[in-house]
Amino acid sequence: MASVKNIFIPDRYVNQIVPTNGFTTLLTFFTSASMAFLIVFSVAMSFAADRLARSWSDSLANSATLRVSAPTADLDSQTDAALHVLSKTKGIASFRLLKAEEQQALLEPWFGPKVPINNLPMPRLISIEEDENGYDRVGLRLRLAAEVPSAVLDDHTRWREPLIKAAYRIWFLGWLSIGLVFFIVIAMMTLVTRAALSSNRKVIEVLRLVGATDQYIAAAFVRKFAYRAFFGSMLGAFMASMTLFLLPPEADQNAILTGIRLEGLEWSWLIVVPLSFFVLTFLTARISSLSILKSLT
Amino acid sequence: MIEMESVAYSYGEELLSDLNISISQGSFYFLTGPSGSGKTTFLKMCYGSLIPTSGKLSVFGKNLPGLSRDEIAFLRRKTGVVHQDCQFLDHLNVADNIALPIMVSARNSLSDNVNLKELLNWVGLSHRSKALPPELSGGERQRAALARAIIMSPDIILADEPTGNIDWEMSQRLIRLLIELNHMGKTVVIATHDLNLIRFTKASVQARVLRISNKSVQLAGSDL
Numbered sequence: 001m002a003s004v005k006n007i008f009i010p011d012r013y014v015n016q017i018v019p020t021n022g023f024t025t026l027l028t029f030f031t032s033a034s035m036a037f038l039i040v041f042s043v044a045m046s047f048a049a050d051r052l053a054r055s056w057s058d059s060l061a062n063s064a065t066l067r068v069s070a071p072t073a074d075l076d077s078q079t080d081a082a083l084h085v086l087s088k089t090k091g092i093a094s095f096r097l098l099k100a101e102e103q104q105a106l107l108e109p110w111f112g113p114k115v116p117i118n119n120l121p122m123p124r125l126i127s128i129e130e131d132e133n134g135y136d137r138v139g140l141r142l143r144l145a146a147e148v149p150s151a152v153l154d155d156h157t158r159w160r161e162p163l164i165k166a167a168y169r170i171w172f173l174g175w176l177s178i179g180l181v182f183f184i185v186i187a188m189m190t191l192v193t194r195a196a197l198s199s200n201r202k203v204i205e206v207l208r209l210v211g212a213t214d215q216y217i218a219a220a221f222v223r224k225f226a227y228r229a230f231f232g233s234m235l236g237a238f239m240a241s242m243t244l245f246l247l248p249p250e251a252d253q254n255a256i257l258t259g260i261r262l263e264g265l266e267w268s269w270l271i272v273v274p275l276s277f278f279v280l281t282f283l284t285a286r287i288s289s290l291s292i293l294k295s296l297t
Numbered sequence: 298m299i300e301m302e303s304v305a306y307s308y309g310e311e312l313l314s315d316l317n318i319s320i321s322q323g324s325f326y327f328l329t330g331p332s333g334s335g336k337t338t339f340l341k342m343c344y345g346s347l348i349p350t351s352g353k354l355s356v357f358g359k360n361l362p363g364l365s366r367d368e369i370a371f372l373r374r375k376t377g378v379v380h381q382d383c384q385f386l387d388h389l390n391v392a393d394n395i396a397l398p399i400m401v402s403a404r405n406s407l408s409d410n411v412n413l414k415e416l417l418n419w420v421g422l423s424h425r426s427k428a429l430p431p432e433l434s435g436g437e438r439q440r441a442a443l444a445r446a447i448i449m450s451p452d453i454i455l456a457d458e459p460t461g462n463i464d465w466e467m468s469q470r471l472i473r474l475l476i477e478l479n480h481m482g483k484t485v486v487i488a489t490h491d492l493n494l495i496r497f498t499k500a501s502v503q504a505r506v507l508r509i510s511n512k513s514v515q516l517a518g519s520d521l
Contacts, residue, residue, distance in 0.1 A: 017400075019388040206384050208346075210445065211374035212401035213367050294366070 017207065017220045018200060028192055028225060029232040032281075035181050035188075036236030036273050037243075041260075042181070043269045044244055046174030048260045053167030060156045062130050066095075069123035070150035079124045082148045086128065089143070091135030098125040182280060189225060189284040196221055197292050204296065218289040226282040233277035237270045298322050298453060298484055299343055304352035306338055313338060314512045316352065320486065322452065325479045325502050327495050328488040329517070330509030336488035339509065340455045343486065344376045345369035357452070374402050377446030381458035383438045385430035392417065392426040395444045402449065413448075420444045420474065436467030443474055447483075454478060456487045460494055468494055476502050 066086070070078040079097065086095045098106075103125060104117050137155060144151045197204065200221075207217050244261050262269065299320040306313045313335045320326060328336050341347040342354060345361055354361045356372060364372065385394045396413055417423045420440040425433060433441060439459055446454055454475065460468035472494060479485045479502055489495065498504050506517040 016389060016393070017386065017397075019386075202384070203386060206386055206397070207401060208370070209373065209378055209380075209384060210398040210401055211370050211372075211449070213370040215367075216401050 015223065018196070018203060018224055020224075021196075021199075024192065024196065025224075025228060028188075028228040029235075031188055032185070032229040032232030032277055033236035033239070035185050036233035036277060037240045038236075039178050039181050039273050040237050040240035040269060041243070042174045042177040043266070043273075044240075044260050044262050046171050046178075047262065047266050049167045049170035049174060051263075052259065053164045053171065056160055056163050056167065060160050062134075064128040064130070064153060064155040066126040066128060066144075067123045067152045067154060068126070068148065068150055069152070072121060074150070075124060078148050078150050079126075082124075082126060082144065082151045085140070085143050085147055085151075086126065089135055089140055091130055091133050093129045093131035095126055095128045098127060182276070185229075185277065185280055186284050189229070189281050190288045192225060193221065193285045193288040194292060196225075197289055197296075201296075204293070214290055214293040217293060218286055221289050222282055222285040225285040226278050229281035230274055230278040233274040237273045241267075241270055298357065299486075300353070300355045302353040304342070304349045304354050306335070306342060306347060307350045311512060313509070313514075316514050318507065318514055320484060322484055323479070323482050324484055325476075325498070325504040326484075326486045327498070327504055327506045328486060328509065328514075329490055329492075329495070329506060331490070334509040335512070336509060337457050339514070340378075340457050340486065340488055343453070343455055344378055345372055374398060374449050375451050375453070377443075377449070377451040377454040379439065379442045379446045379454070379456040379459045381461045383430070383442040385438070385441070387430050390427050390429055391422060391433065391441050394430060395441060395448055398445060398449045416444050416448060421470075435462040436464070436470070439463055439467070439471055440474070443471065447478060451483070453484045453486070456485070458489055459487065460489065460491060465493070469497060472498055473501075 066082055068075065068079050068082050083095070083097065086092055100117055103122060104115055106125075107115055107117070137153070141153055144153060204217055207220075241262070247260055299318070301316045301318045304313070304316040305311060316339075328339060330336055338347060342349055342361070343356060345356070345364065348362050357375060359368070359372065361369075361372075386397070389397070392413060395416065414423065417426050420443060422437060422440055422444065425437060425441075430438065430441070439462070443454075443456075443459070446456075456475065459471055459475075463471070468491070475485050475487065476498065495504070495506060507514050508517045
């Protein structure tokens with residue numbers, strides 16, 4: 001209890017008892033800053049991957065494309081038949097035949113602009129939006145097979161699922177990275193505590209001589225580490241948020257790393273990360289120092 | 298106050314054995330013996346820095362080997378210790394070093410316990426309160442160590458060769474402070490091999506002399 005009190009209540013003596021070593025102070029501070037930077041960035045990446053997965057899952061889940069590929073002579077009649085079938089199918093909110101310009105726009109990324117689409121044997125594409133109840137995919141396929149054999153219904157499942165899986169893998173890797181960084185923080189604090197106690201044996205001897213308990217001695221060390229880690233991680237989180245601001249906006253389709261950002265409550269991670277550092281370094285340093293002090297007779 | 302029954306201490310090889318002694322409140326003891334005879338070990342056992350390998354040692358009525366680490370720390374707050382090498386925190390000034398026992402005992406205010414300025418004045422260090430320990434002379438360091446040892450108003454003062462590194466004039470000054478404390482009712486135990494110091498002290502106070510030889514402690518006669 002006294003140890004916790006010493007952490008939060010300013011006490012000039014507790015703060016001064018352990019001499020400040022410039023090198024270890026800077027090392028702890030900047031290591032914490034770097035770790036916090038990585039964590040905030042990983043968090044932003046995980047949230048971006050999650051948003052991407054949900055976006056692909058939600059926006060494309062309710063849409064499908066019907067492709068009518070028939071000889072030129074039959075193309076119009078087959079298209080009309082397909083539109084007729086769609087109009088009679090329950091669960092379809094809307095459907096629309098794509099215009100030639102829209103199809104040209106779809107081909108533009110591969111063939112460039114001004115493709116003479118009229119001279120090519122292009123299939124007709126019908127965009128389908130289902131209503132909240134959805135339509136019977138198997139039933140529609142069977143009807144199309146019977147009435148419009150040249151029509152192929154593509155509900156995007158084939159390529160949507162691998163993308164969603166990939167996005168969730170990135171999401172998982174992001175959180176795994178966060179866990180690993182926190183593990184490194186624990187390892188770092190254990191080593192720093194051990195080094196600090198070992199290089200301050202004389203301080204420990206004097207404190208024991210005047211009646212300091214192990215909890216008091218541990219608090220004097222832990223307090224320093226916890227504050228250094230806290231302020232370092234605040235700097236790291238701030239730098240990470242600045243970097244996220246500087247990344248290209250999502251609308252910029254020509255840029256890479258678009259969409260890696262924090263939104264709404266996700267910004268609270270900028271507070272959660274330094275606080276987690278404080279709690280983690282406090283607990284790690286306290287457990288390590290008490291364990292080391294117990295072994296020092 | 299300090300009771301030893303068949304106490305022994307061994308560092309692998311037995312250093313002290315069959316110690317039987319009782320040190321009562323308000324008494325003044327010298328502990329003598331050749332270098333390496335176990336004077337420091339004896340004192341360290343008295344403030345719980347070393348635990349006897351066998352026998353019963355009780356301080357303030359508490360059996361030392363049975364105490365927890367925290368209980369030993371609390372016991373040290375009632376025991377003032379002066380070392381030959383003083384042991385200060387070199388990055389803190391003299392005043393802060395002297396106040397250290399108060400601060401580690403989690404008392405918030407110095408004024409509740411003792412007036413630090415008066416204490417500094419008593420040991421003649423008021424003008425050196427802001428100096429760092431390495432800047433002090435040997436005598437000043439010993440007086441600062443004594444001030445630190447008594448700031449908690451302990452019942453026992455244990456001093457290990459307190460005059461070992463200082464001149465005779467400064468030794469006299471220090472011993473007068475210890476005699477004054479003894480007159481206030483404090484128990485004083487001083488480990489020393491300085492016979493002049495013992496003679497000087499015995500002129501002012503009824504001091505007993507314990508001699509460590511052949512691993513055991515005996516009360517010395519009046520020949521000293």
